[in-house]
Amino acid sequence: MALALQTFATVKAANAALKAAGTRYLGGGTLVVRAANEGDVSVSGLIRSTEPSLSTIAVAGDKVCIGASVTMAAIAGHPELGTLAKAARAVGGPAIRNMATVGGNLFAPAPYGDFAVALLALDATVSTDGGETPIETFLANRDGSRAVVTSVSFTLPKADSFRFLKVSRVKPKGVSVLSIAGALELSSDGTVTSARIALGCMADRPMRARAAEKALIGRTLTADGIAPALAAAGDGTSPITDPIASAWYRAEVLPVHLGRLLLA
Amino acid sequence: MAKIPVQFTLNGSEKAEFIDSGTTLLQALRDKIGDTSPKGGCHQGTCGACSVIIDGELRLSCLTLAETCNGATITTTSGLAEGGVLHPLQRAFLDTFATQCGFCTPGMIMAAKALLDHTPNPSRDEVVEALSGNICRCTGYEPIIQAVLTAARANSQNAA
Numbered sequence: 001m002a003l004a005l006q007t008f009a010t011v012k013a014a015n016a017a018l019k020a021a022g023t024r025y026l027g028g029g030t031l032v033v034r035a036a037n038e039g040d041v042s043v044s045g046l047i048r049s050t051e052p053s054l055s056t057i058a059v060a061g062d063k064v065c066i067g068a069s070v071t072m073a074a075i076a077g078h079p080e081l082g083t084l085a086k087a088a089r090a091v092g093g094p095a096i097r098n099m100a101t102v103g104g105n106l107f108a109p110a111p112y113g114d115f116a117v118a119l120l121a122l123d124a125t126v127s128t129d130g131g132e133t134p135i136e137t138f139l140a141n142r143d144g145s146r147a148v149v150t151s152v153s154f155t156l157p158k159a160d161s162f163r164f165l166k167v168s169r170v171k172p173k174g175v176s177v178l179s180i181a182g183a184l185e186l187s188s189d190g191t192v193t194s195a196r197i198a199l200g201c202m203a204d205r206p207m208r209a210r211a212a213e214k215a216l217i218g219r220t221l222t223a224d225g226i227a228p229a230l231a232a233a234g235d236g237t238s239p240i241t242d243p244i245a246s247a248w249y250r251a252e253v254l255p256v257h258l259g260r261l262l263l264a
Numbered sequence: 265m266a267k268i269p270v271q272f273t274l275n276g277s278e279k280a281e282f283i284d285s286g287t288t289l290l291q292a293l294r295d296k297i298g299d300t301s302p303k304g305g306c307h308q309g310t311c312g313a314c315s316v317i318i319d320g321e322l323r324l325s326c327l328t329l330a331e332t333c334n335g336a337t338i339t340t341t342s343g344l345a346e347g348g349v350l351h352p353l354q355r356a357f358l359d360t361f362a363t364q365c366g367f368c369t370p371g372m373i374m375a376a377k378a379l380l381d382h383t384p385n386p387s388r389d390e391v392v393e394a395l396s397g398n399i400c401r402c403t404g405y406e407p408i409i410q411a412v413l414t415a416a417r418a419n420s421q422n423a424a
Binding site for chain 1 (some may be wrong): 265271285286288307308309312315321322323326327328330331332375378379392393394398399421
């Protein structure tokens with residue numbers, strides 16, 4: 001393998017080096033080294049930065065900022081991020097979680113990237129040296145992204161307003177059939193006042209279930225109340241087909257699992 | 265391309281090598297240093313056969329570049345036995361017939377060691393979770409789970 005790794009103390013210097021053709025940013029290695037091992041000859045140089053802020057988790061009240069190099073294991077074990085622990089633990093096995101980073105998860109193609117699904121439901125903001133981008137915009141444009149992601153930030157949801165579900169055939173660790181994250185706010189009478197639902201594996205990257213979100217507003221989380229949302233769950237989706245499941249299967253089971261998530 | 269110097273502690277011994285940039289830790293351990301206990305299975309982060317412990321954390325040596333391990337402390341299965349006496353995990357794997365073809369065994373043992381280092385008396389569910397990144401195609405997993413639980417019991421009896 002002819003890969004040249006360059007390590008920089010600052011993100012700024014890493015960004016400059018990433019301008020060279022054939023370079024990729026090295027986070028935990030679970031995507032880019034994997035690609036190189038698989039024979040991806042488009043990768044000829046790896047760039048990384050050891051800037052300490054990339055590995056920092058900052059929680060101030062309900063505002064959270066997670067450095068891009070923070071691992072899934074660090075999130076799963078953080079005492080103030082218990083709401084997100086399930087989503088972080090959904091990524092890989094223990095060794096992968098000790099390596100895989102938040103920044104890398106934003107670039108993980110389906111069926112991977114379960115944590116990015118959670119971040120999408122949380123309406124996170126992705127930061128680079130060039131500024132901040134809403135996660136939905138970032139994910140849409142990620143293929144052309146050349147700037148090092150420095151952090152993701154979001155408002156920490158109340159434990160009972162955030163739900164996450166990963167469906168896999170192998171337990172406890174398996175590649176996703178699909179994953180669903182939901183950030184729901186309910187009024188005192190149990191009526192849904194706002195809903196953000198994100199889906200994994202229902203496109204080549206995490207996507208919002210906008211029709212289902214809209215159908216939930218003003219409804220209660222009962223079998224009858226969520227029926228319109230389940231009927232609309234597949235709107236706009238384009239599920240992947242891979243050895244885990246076909247697009248047809250994913251489309252068939254999505255309403256079943258969304259129903260389980262909403263009624264849990 | 266110029267060689268890159270790397271230096272780390274492997275199973276208690278200082279190691280220094282010159283490697284090509286981009287060499288994985290798995291390649292460095294097996295081909296340069298001669299520690300063939302980590303196995304190259306999938307090279308994709310899926311099978312866990314290459315698992316090693318780096319600075320106390322379980323990691324996959326096939327996805328780790330050796331030059332990022334400068335100054336690190338690395339433990340592999342070949343460093344577990346002391347003075348010819350097998351580590352309790354190795355003993356338990358033998359006693360419970362947790363090894364058949366043996367290819368996954370070093371990775372399984374490192375995953376189990378990473379668990380027991382932090383959780384000396386794990387539940388069965390914790391053992392299953394700890395081994396969830398390691399694939400075995402022979403045993404059906406049950407003897408491996410029993411081996412880890414047996415080693416944990418042996419450790420706690422020795423500590424008592």
